[in-house]
Amino acid sequence: MLDLDRLRALHAIASYGSVSAAADVLHVTTSAVSQQVAKLERETGQKLLERNGRGVRLTDAAELLVGHAERILSLVEIAQADLEAHRGAVVGELDLGAFPTSARGLVPQAILRLRSEHPQLRVLLHEYDPLESLSMVARGDLDLAVLQDWNNQPLVIPEGMRKGTICDDIADVALPADHPLADRESIELKELAGDPWISSTEGTVCLGWLTHTLRAIDSEPRIEHKAYEYATQLALVGAGLGASMLPRMGRCDLPPGVRVVALRPLLTRRVYAIWREEAARRPGIRAVVEALRAVAPPAPPELTADA
Template sequence: MLDLERLRALHSVAAYGSVSAAADVLHVTTSAVSQQLAKLERETGQKLLERNGRGVRLTDAALLLVEHADRILSLVEQAQADLEAQRGAVVGRLTLAAFPTAIRGLMPAALGRLRADHPGLSVLLREDDPLRSMPLVARGDLDMAITQDWNNEPMAIQEGLQKGVICDDVVDVALPAGHPLAGRDEIELKELAGDPWISSSSDSICCDWLMRTLRAIDSEPRIDHMAYEFATQLSLVAAGLGNAVLPRMGRCDIPDGVAVVPLSSPLIRRVYAVWREEAARRPAIRAVLDAIRASVPPELTPVEAAAAR
């Protein structure tokens, strides 16, 4: 009989490319993963890993086992979800990732609701960019992620994931107070063509979107500075170093020297949660989604989210 935890260890090595990376994800030592794999080799009578430079390579036998492990782990998760659904209890542990403004603008109130309404549920929250968090949900390393796309650039959801809309969030432009357009009631994005910009890091979904959006208005993007936190971006805007896009959800205090101007053709990001299809019947998934939706400021709540409550 193959041991489930040993299959999980092999599956993690295949997903993350090394024994040490698998150990980090599984929250165990590298030695513990190596021992699990050694026992699995003895159980199967097959060599599963081969040296490949400084790393390891999975053998054909290992790749075959990983294929089966993927299906087995999926079935186990589905079985757990079905049992929880049958009990109807919102219990257990749920791991959740969200991007910074979603954490600041949604999660404190949502977690407070969950603690009061479902004391048997433990939610582990972490900050992460959607470009990283969605693959982690798909692989089973996270139960749920709060992510986003844009009205001018919808994003496809990976196969095997489901999503639930949370809210729509309008984006304004933050300009240095001395900018020629800072006193306007609204502006068109194309009026800022050629300006310097301040964005999040180049490996983030927001920077990726901003680059493509600026190119769409015939402006080769000029990203002069990168900072992940909006408060830091606004400090750079106040210093006259460039413009920044500024969502309304979870907005921090606006420092002196910054003018926030709406766009006449609004750019809207849609915020939603994603989870694996196998886990869809977990009462905890629905409870967390409902709590987050209930924590959205009314002016940001889209019709779809209100109807789905």
Template structure:
């Protein structure tokens, strides 16, 4: 009888290309992964890994077994989802991932509500960038994810994933208080030509979106400061070091010396919950999506009265 945990370890090495990467994905040590595969070798009587330079590679036998493991693990997940749906109980463990702003701005309220209504559900939250959340949900390492895309830069989901829109997060200009445009009711991006900009780290979704959006407005961005946390970006704006475009979910307390000005035309990003379509029948997935939607509605109501 093949052990599922050992098949899972082999499949992770097959997907991620190394024992270390598989261990990171499974949240165990590399030694634990190697031990599971060594036991699987004894069970099957076949050599599954061999040395290749400084690392290891899977043998042809391992590749064949990993392909079967993928189908087996998918069937197990479907069976678990069907059984949970039959019981109708929100219990067990739910592994979630969310991008940093949502992890701070939405998840505390959503998880608190979920715990109050379903105290027997254990939720593990992992902060991830959106692309990684999508990959890990698709591969089954996360049960549910919260991701974002910008309306002018939509994200494509792989087959087998479903999503539900949680909210539209409007982005505004963040200007130093003494900026000539700080008193305007709204500002077109074309008026921001020649400004210095503060952005997220190059390679992140928000940095790439800012560059794309400014160039679409015929502005070649001069980015002088990079900071991933929005409060840091606002502090840099308050110091007069540049301007920024920050979504409302990313704004906590607006510091003195900063003015928030709406952009014309409006810029916004959409925030989604994503999960594997085969797991949609799980009561835990439905309950978590409902909690996220409730937290999103509360946030939108707070913006409406502010």
């Protein structure tokens, strides 16, 4: 009989490429993961990992077993979802991924609401960029995630996932107070062509989107500074080092020397939750999505007027 925890350990190594990365995801030590794989090797009578430089690689037998493990773990999740749905109670533990502004502007209020309405449900927050969260939900390392994408560059959602809209959000531009356009009520993005920009770090949705958006107006991006947190980006704006895109949801306090100017036409992003098809019947998933919607800010007047 194959042990599920041992299959999870092997599956995590296959998904993340190393024993240490698998240990981080599974919240155990590298020694514990190695022990699980060693026991699985004894159970199967097959060698599953081989040395590959400083790391390891999966043997052919391990690759075969990982394919079965994906289906087995998926069936276990379906069984868990069906049992929870049959019971009809919002109980258990859910791992929720969220990008920074939603982790600040949505999730705390949603968790507080869930504690009151569903005290037997425990939601654990993990802050990741949307691209990371998307992959982790697909692999089963998160139960659901709050993602964002932009009206001019939507994310591709893999098959086998479900999606529920939470709210829409608008982005303005943050400028140094002494910028020639800083006192305007609104500007067109093309008026900033050639200006230096401050954006998020490499590999993030926000950096990719800003690059795409600027190139769409025939402006080759001059992204001179990169920082993950909006608070750091705004500090750089306040120092006069460039402009930054600033979504309204979860907006932090503006430091001295920063002015926020509206853009025309509007640049909007959609905030939504995703979860795996196998987990769709879990009452806890539905409860989290409903709580996120309940605490989401109302549609901005600009979007209501355009509707």
